[in-house]
Structures are given as C-alpha cells and as structure tokens.
Amino acid sequence: MPELPEVEIVKQSLDQKIKSKKIINIIIKNRNLRFKIPSNFENLLRNKIIKKITRYSKYLVLHLSDKTYWIIHLGMSGTIHLVNKNKKKFLTNTSFYNSINVPQKHNHVVIIFKDLKIIYNDPRRFGFFKLIKCKDDLNKEFSHLGPEPFLKEFNLKYIINYFKDKKKNIKNFLIDQSFVSGIGNIYANEILFLCKINPLMESKKLKKKQCEKIIYFSKLVLKKAIKKGGSSIKNFKNTSGNNGLFQTEFKVYQRENLNCTDVNCKGKIKKIFVSKRSTFFCNKCQK
Numbered sequence: 323m324p325e326l327p328e329v330e331i332v333k334q335s336l337d338q339k340i341k342s343k344k345i346i347n348i349i350i351k352n353r354n355l356r357f358k359i360p361s362n363f364e365n366l367l368r369n370k371i372i373k374k375i376t377r378y379s380k381y382l383v384l385h386l387s388d389k390t391y392w393i394i395h396l397g398m399s400g401t402i403h404l405v406n407k408n409k410k411k412f413l414t415n416t417s418f419y420n421s422i423n424v425p426q427k428h429n430h431v432v433i434i435f436k437d438l439k440i441i442y443n444d445p446r447r448f449g450f451f452k453l454i455k456c457k458d459d460l461n462k463e464f465s466h467l468g469p470e471p472f473l474k475e476f477n478l479k480y481i482i483n484y485f486k487d488k489k490k491n492i493k494n495f496l497i498d499q500s501f502v503s504g505i506g507n508i509y510a511n512e513i514l515f516l517c518k519i520n521p522l523m524e525s526k527k528l529k530k531k532q533c534e535k536i537i538y539f540s541k542l543v544l545k546k547a548i549k550k551g552g553s554s555i556k557n558f559k560n561t562s563g564n565n566g567l568f569q570t571e572f573k574v575y576q577r578e579n580l581n582c583t584d585v586n587c588k589g590k591i592k593k594i595f596v597s598k599r600s601t602f603f604c605n606k607c608q609k
C-alpha cells in the first residue's frame with residue numbers, strides 16, 4: 323500500500339498537471355471499487371474546475387470550484403496515469419505499486435480534460451472515490467485518523483498519554499492510523515531501526531527519550547522519503563517518469579540476513595511477522 327511519502331508525490335504530480343483545469347467529462351467503466359461509485363457521480367463532477375490538490379495522511383483531496391471535495395484513496399493497488407492528448411502513447415504513472423504494462427481491463431475511471439486525461443487503474447479495487455459536500459463533512463471524514471507526524475499535535479505529551487498502560491507493541495502502533503496517520507509498514511521498520519527500538523516492545527514500557535526519538539525519526543524518515551521521490555517498489559514513478567530513490571537508503575526493510583548498516587554493530591537483519599506484516603530489525607542494536 324502506498325504510504326504518506328508516495329501519496330505526497332502523487333499529490334505534487336497532480337497539482338502540477340491538473341490544477342485550475344476544468345473536468346470536461348468522466349467515463350466510468352466499473353463502479354465497483356471499495357465503495358460503489360454513485361450513479362450521479364459524473365454529473366456532479368462534469369464542468370467543475372480543480373482549484374487545488376492537497377493530501378491528508380494517505381488520502382488525496384481535490385478541491386473543486388463549487389467548494390465541494392473529491393477524495394481519492396489508492397487502496398492496495400490503485401494507480402493514476404496521465405495521458406497527454408498530444409502524445410497519445412505517453413503514459414505516465416503517478417502512483418505506487420505498478421508495472422508499465424497496465425492491463426486495460428483494470429482501467430475503471432477516465433477523467434477527461436481539454437489537453438489530457440487521467441486514468442484510474444486498480445486491479446484489486448480496494449481504492450475509492452468520494453464526493454464531500456463541505457469542509458465540516460471533510461473534517462468528519464478524517465476524524466477517525468490520528469495526527470500526521472508533521473503536525474504539532476504529534477508531540478511528546480500525546481504519545482506518552484496514548485501509550486499509558488498499553489501492552490500493544492510499538493510496531494503495531496506506528497501502523498495504526500488512529501494513533502498516527504500516514505506511516506505504513508515500510509517506514510515503520512525504518513523509523514524503529516533509527517530509534518534502536520525492538521518492534522515487539524510493549525508501548526507502555528517506552529521511556530521518555532525513546533518517545534522523543536519516535537517523534538524525531540518519524541519526521542526525518544518521511545521528509546527524506548518525500549525528498550527522494552518516495553520508495554520505488556514495483557516501478558513507482560512520478561509524472562516525469564522518474565523512479566523514487568528512497569529504497570536505496572533502506573536500513574532494514576527487505577534486508578533480511580544482511581549485516582546491520584550501523585558501522586558500530588555486528589548484528590544481522592532479521593525478519594519476523596507482526597500482525598501478518600513483514601517486520602525487519604537488527605538482532606543486536608534493536609534488542
């Protein structure tokens with residue numbers, strides 16, 4: 323699943339390409355995504371202008387000219403492609419898990435602008451579209467989510483209070499979107515390695531210094547990932563056709579049985595499963 327950095331790259335890509343453009347038409351080939359696309363969806367969007375594109379957590383938010391909002395979540399396998407009408411063979415992926423050769427049978431939605439079109443492709447159909455009527459409803463839509471790591475609400479007091487008396491391990495908390503939103507499996511592994519915290523450690527046992535490290539390295543890792551264009555796994559590319567590069571800086575993720583990257587450590591990277599998710603850590607410096 324794309325995490326906060328990858329969705330941020332998609333947001334930046336779309337903002338460059340479709341901001342201030344009018345939606346000429348929408349073609350829906352399959353309404354059966356995670357939530358069924360309503361029958362009046364096309365009429366509600368046609369002739370609307372996209373004022374700007376923002377992101378919260380793993381959600382894309384398109385701000386429309388009638389002051390409504392169009393939410394897009396990519397799910398597990400959703401990808402967005404831009405096709406320039408003047409270069410019909412130019413297909414650019416703006417999303418996470420993807421192959422250049424996208425089966426057209428999974429092209430579920432086409433959004434047509436004057437000079438280009440967007441294709442939404444989703445083999446597993448866990449992504450979804452939603453139209454939100456007003457800002458209050460948008461806030462309600464995200465009310466189940468915890469703060470992003472970049473927000474001031476994600477602070478030491480918040481974490482200490484949240485972890486109080488909690489036996490749940492820290493790895494599961496980092497990927498729990500109700501605690502902190504936007505961090506997924508890849509970045510949770512990387513954050514915990516830099517914090518030198520074992521992923522199975524009970525959250526209530528974390529010291530103040532360790533909580534401070536979680537805040538610091540959550541911000542650091544995500545900022546670096548965004549700067550590097552995200553992590554390219556299975557050919558993630560931005561709208562310029564460039565790969566993300568953060569995977570070249572992975573310290574533990576997908577490095578099972580390799581030496582620890584800390585020069586002062588002689589440990590090996592081990593792989594276990596935590597709540598059925600691949601979890602990587604050093605058996606020495608993350609004891």
